[in-house]
Amino acid sequence: xxxxxxxxxxxxxxxxxxxxxxxxxxxxxxxxxxxxxxxxxxxxxxxxxxxxxxxxxxxxxxxxxxxxxxxxxxxxxxxxxxxxxxxxxxxxxxxxxxxxxxxxxxxxxxxxxxxxxxxxxxxxxxxxxxxxxxxxxxxxxxxxxxxxxxxxxxxxxxxxxxxxxxxxxxxxxxxxxxxxxxxxxxxxxxxxxxxxxxxxxxxxxxxxxxxxxxxxxxxxxxxxxxxxxxxxxxxxxxxxxxxxxxxxxxxxxxxxxxxxxxxxxxxxxxxxxxxxxxxxxxxxxxxxx
Amino acid sequence: xxxxxxxxxxxxxxxxxxxxxxxxxxxxxxxxxxxxxxxxxxxxxxxxxxxxxxxxxxxxxxxxxxxxxxxxxxxxxxxxxxxxxxxxxxxxxxxxxxxxxxxxxxxxxxxxxxxxxxxxxxxxxxxxxxxxxxxxxxxxxxxxxxxxxxxxxxxxxxxxxxxxxxxxxxxxxxxxxxxxxxxxxxxxxxxxxxxxxxxxxxxxxxxxxxxxxxxxxxxxxxxxxxxxxxxxxxxxxxxxxxxxxxxxxxxxxxxxxxxxxxxxxxxxxxxxxx
Amino acid sequence: xxxxxxxxxxxxxxxxxxxxxxxxxxxxxxxxxxxxxxxxxxxxxxxxxxxxxxxxxxxxxxxxxxxxxxxxxxxxxxxxxxxxxxxxxxxxxxxxxxxxxxxxxxxxxxxxxxxxxxxxxxxxxxxxxxxxxxxxxxxxxxxxxxxxxxxxxxxxxxxxxxxxxxxxxxxxxxxxxxxxxxxxxxxxxxxxxxxxxxxxxxxxxxxxxxxxxxxxxxxxxxxxxxxxxxxxxxxxxxxxxxxxxxxxxxxxxxxxxxxxxxxxxxxxxxxxxxx
Numbered sequence: 047x048x049x050x051x052x053x054x055x056x057x058x059x060x061x062x063x064x065x066x067x068x069x070x071x072x073x074x075x076x077x078x079x080x081x082x083x084x085x086x087x088x089x090x091x092x093x094x095x096x097x098x099x100x101x102x103x104x105x106x107x108x109x110x111x112x113x114x115x116x117x118x119x120x121x122x123x124x125x126x127x128x129x130x131x132x133x134x135x136x137x138x139x140x141x142x143x144x145x146x147x148x149x150x151x152x153x154x155x156x157x158x159x160x161x162x163x164x165x166x167x168x169x170x171x172x173x174x175x176x177x178x179x180x181x182x183x184x185x186x187x188x189x190x191x192x193x194x195x196x197x198x199x200x201x202x203x204x205x206x207x208x209x210x211x212x213x214x215x216x217x218x219x220x221x222x223x224x225x226x227x228x229x230x231x232x233x234x235x236x237x238x239x240x241x242x243x244x245x246x247x248x249x250x251x252x253x254x255x256x257x258x259x260x261x262x263x264x265x266x267x268x269x270x271x272x273x274x275x276x277x278x279x280x281x282x283x284x285x286x287x288x289x290x291x292x293x294x295x296x297x298x299x300x301x302x303x304x305x306x307x308x309x310x311x312x313x314x315x316x317x318x319x320x321x322x323x324x325x326x327x328x329x330x331x332x333x334x335x
Numbered sequence: 336x337x338x339x340x341x342x343x344x345x346x347x348x349x350x351x352x353x354x355x356x357x358x359x360x361x362x363x364x365x366x367x368x369x370x371x372x373x374x375x376x377x378x379x380x381x382x383x384x385x386x387x388x389x390x391x392x393x394x395x396x397x398x399x400x401x402x403x404x405x406x407x408x409x410x411x412x413x414x415x416x417x418x419x420x421x422x423x424x425x426x427x428x429x430x431x432x433x434x435x436x437x438x439x440x441x442x443x444x445x446x447x448x449x450x451x452x453x454x455x456x457x458x459x460x461x462x463x464x465x466x467x468x469x470x471x472x473x474x475x476x477x478x479x480x481x482x483x484x485x486x487x488x489x490x491x492x493x494x495x496x497x498x499x500x501x502x503x504x505x506x507x508x509x510x511x512x513x514x515x516x517x518x519x520x521x522x523x524x525x526x527x528x529x530x531x532x533x534x535x536x537x538x539x540x541x542x543x544x545x546x547x548x549x550x551x552x553x554x555x556x557x558x559x560x561x562x563x564x565x566x567x568x569x570x571x572x573x574x575x576x577x578x579x580x581x582x583x584x585x586x587x588x589x590x591x592x593x594x595x596x597x598x599x600x601x602x603x604x605x606x607x608x609x
Numbered sequence: 610x611x612x613x614x615x616x617x618x619x620x621x622x623x624x625x626x627x628x629x630x631x632x633x634x635x636x637x638x639x640x641x642x643x644x645x646x647x648x649x650x651x652x653x654x655x656x657x658x659x660x661x662x663x664x665x666x667x668x669x670x671x672x673x674x675x676x677x678x679x680x681x682x683x684x685x686x687x688x689x690x691x692x693x694x695x696x697x698x699x700x701x702x703x704x705x706x707x708x709x710x711x712x713x714x715x716x717x718x719x720x721x722x723x724x725x726x727x728x729x730x731x732x733x734x735x736x737x738x739x740x741x742x743x744x745x746x747x748x749x750x751x752x753x754x755x756x757x758x759x760x761x762x763x764x765x766x767x768x769x770x771x772x773x774x775x776x777x778x779x780x781x782x783x784x785x786x787x788x789x790x791x792x793x794x795x796x797x798x799x800x801x802x803x804x805x806x807x808x809x810x811x812x813x814x815x816x817x818x819x820x821x822x823x824x825x826x827x828x829x830x831x832x833x834x835x836x837x838x839x840x841x842x843x844x845x846x847x848x849x850x851x852x853x854x855x856x857x858x859x860x861x862x863x864x865x866x867x868x869x870x871x872x873x874x875x876x877x878x879x880x881x882x883x884x
Contacts, residue, residue: 067823086693091695092643092696095699095700096647142641142642142644143810145861146647146806147807147810147857148648149647150800150802150803150807150856151803151853151854151857152853153725153800153803154849154850154852154853154857155726155851155853156725157850158846158850160721161721161725161846161847163720169803173720173721177707178707178710252651252703253700255696255699255700256697259693259696259700260697263697289767307711308707308708314703314704315701317697371667387769388771389769411769413765413766413770415763415769416765423813425813425816425821426819427817430818431762435759438767438770438772439771439772440755441754444755469817470817490770
């Protein structure tokens with residue numbers, strides 16, 4: 047076996063699943079990078095992580111109802127974002143608590159839906175697919191919905207950009223200047239929910255935070271300007287998805303078995319390496335300065 | 336003078352290549368009320384951290400009771416600068432004070448009766464009995480301040496450090512805190528070192544002043560320190576000291592208005608105008 | 610009957626877990642460490658998956674990954690963006706978990722039970738390790754009680770008194786890892802978190818006293834777990850569903866109570882005071 051002696055395994059460029067994966071991955075990487083920069087700046091990583099996990103509930107419910115997972119992710123994440131807002135996610139103190147309570151309740155529901163799924167539904171191992179994702183399993187019919195949601199999220203951020211930035215840096219100043227801080231925060235949370243749902247369809251619900259936080263956190267270590275950080279984060283995100291797809295495709299020829307390593311593992315590992323590398327770059331920059 | 340509670344000798348601190356403190360010398364006698372005055376960024380908090388042993392000096396030393404510190408925090412009560420307590424924290428003022436009694440120890444408390452008595456005594460010393468059973472997070476800034484002073488006093492320190500306790504308090508609350516600290520100083524025989532960027536609220540009660548500017552310090556009675564020549568030397572340029580109806584106003588000298596120090600002292604300027 | 614045979618193990622183990630979760634959760638809420646309490650159990654899932662892949666005990670794998678996660682969060686989060694680091698540590702561990710799961714082909718049911726718990730399937734020989742780890746956990750909390758309390762409420766003051774906030778953070782994360790190791794096989798990685806947040810968060814709405822709050826937290830956790838087991842036994846639905854929803858319900862109940870109390874309390878004080 048010529049294990050991994052090629053960059054692009056035979057058939058890579060003709061494979062439809064690969065085409066869909068690259069298209070969806072690119073769109074999602076752009077959205078998560080743009081939204082993620084604000085998530086990191088606002089210190090809402092936990093909310094992003096929770097919305098990702100909560101997606102499990104929607105995915106399981108969708109599978110129970112025989113609907114596509116994306117619809118489930120979007121519906122449950124928007125609901126959960128509203129619940130978090132209601133329980134008090136807008137206060138910095140106790141915010142994690144509000145997030146955690148909603149997360150706990152949603153995961154409880156997920157446990158039920160997954161259980162019903164396996165006992166009554168098709169029971170075709172959807173647990174693992176929902177949790178860890180499978181970018182190669184996305185059907186090409188999903189692409190329009192993904193692109194539409196991606197465009198909506200980016201448009202929301204573009205509209206909110208300036209008030210959101212000020213509200214992020216200093217809620218007091220923003221409020222004093224007449225910006226409806228709570229409304230802006232709630233709209234941002236909605237955007238975060240959309241982005242998380244998109245990330246969940248790409249690399250799975252419980253790994254979705256990687257795309258959201260990783261590229262953005264790495265970019266914010268390299269530059270402090272939000273717009274530039276969004277560009278850098280987008281580049282990191284797209285690179286991680288593309289290289290991840292290539293490696294996952296190659297890995298069908300790797301040990302220990304002939305069924306490939308999970309693509310989500312590669313994407314997350316590459317993002318994590320990117321984050322570590324950004325620390326190294328920053329350290330060198332600081333030493334030279 | 337009997338053995339000083341606190342002696343700071345030639346203290347210098349460099350942080351990230353910046354000389355924050357440079358050759359700071361002063362001593363505090365037992366039961367003395369000392370004001371540490373300086374504008375924002377003058378190095379007051381760094382000096383406190385060095386006294387507490389949280390910041391390693393690059394030169395000089397800090398002596399407590401004439402000897403190098405035995406262990407961190409021994410014999411010093413500390414009231415931190417900014418504290419924003421969670422309103423949902425399930426902790427009454429009384430509980431926070433009790434933590435001051437023996438929080439450094441491991442395991443469950445074995446001296447419950449003595450601790451209860453000590454808590455009552457400390458609460459009484461700061462007139463905090465009325466709100467001791469309310470959640471600390473729901474108390475006003477001045478009330479939280481009192482609870483924290485009681486917390487610091489209960490360990491019977493010889494020196495009480497209060498970092499900017501007057502910041503964010505209205506004029507009346509600030510006066511109350513000053514007179515409270517002065518009373519504690521006299522009644523309990525605790526030396527008090529209080530930092531502030533305004534000198535006037537402290538003038539009536541200070542035994543000694545340590546004036547900090549650009550990382551250097553001048554110390555003595557307020558008559559010795561608040562003089563144009565002393566402060567000019569400290570700032571490195573001409574400074575005027577003006578007395579307006581018993582309030583002191585420190586301004587950058589004429590023709591020197593481009594210098595930042597003039598702006599730094601506008602806090603006191605605006606206070607006079609009010 | 611729900612109190613016979615194998616069910617006795619479930620009641621015993623779940624009760625131990627509830628007591629520990631109530632106590633540790635009290636500090637989790639006090640320190641606002643919900644994210645760490647979510648990440649350490651969740652990330653340790655990878656350890657369980659990896660351990661079963663190489664043929665080691667699940668408990669061992671959970672323990673190693675829980676402590677590695679705690680150390681990683683503590684050290685990496687020391688400077689800079691704590692929450693982003695926690696999130697990244699978590700997803701990296703989960704991704705490893707995904708890899709391990711993919712290597713062992715028939716792992717799906719075990720993934721489910723690790724994530725969501727399998728309290729009804731607890732065997733008699735799980736009782737003793739759980740009890741020992743639980744006692745160890747409570748012992749550590751009892752020893753550290755006062756410094757941890759001060760450091761959680763007022764880190765600067767603790768620091769000035771010689772209680773290192775960083776050491777306390779590491780100690781707390783260590784306790785969290787210990788609690789994770791013992792509880793995850795019982796209630797699952799995702800649900801230990803519910804128990805650790807819901808019960809203590811509800812408790813502190815009912816009282817101002819720390820000791821009472823901790824006792825209430827334990828009582829709530831026990832009530833939630835007992836209710837969940839009974840309901841799960843009756844309906845055959847997963848126990849995690851009942852733990853998650855009951856925890857959230859307890860929290861909401863606490864908030865309603867606090868709100869009502871605040872409204873009742875405001876009225877008398879609205880009158881001008883005699884002074």
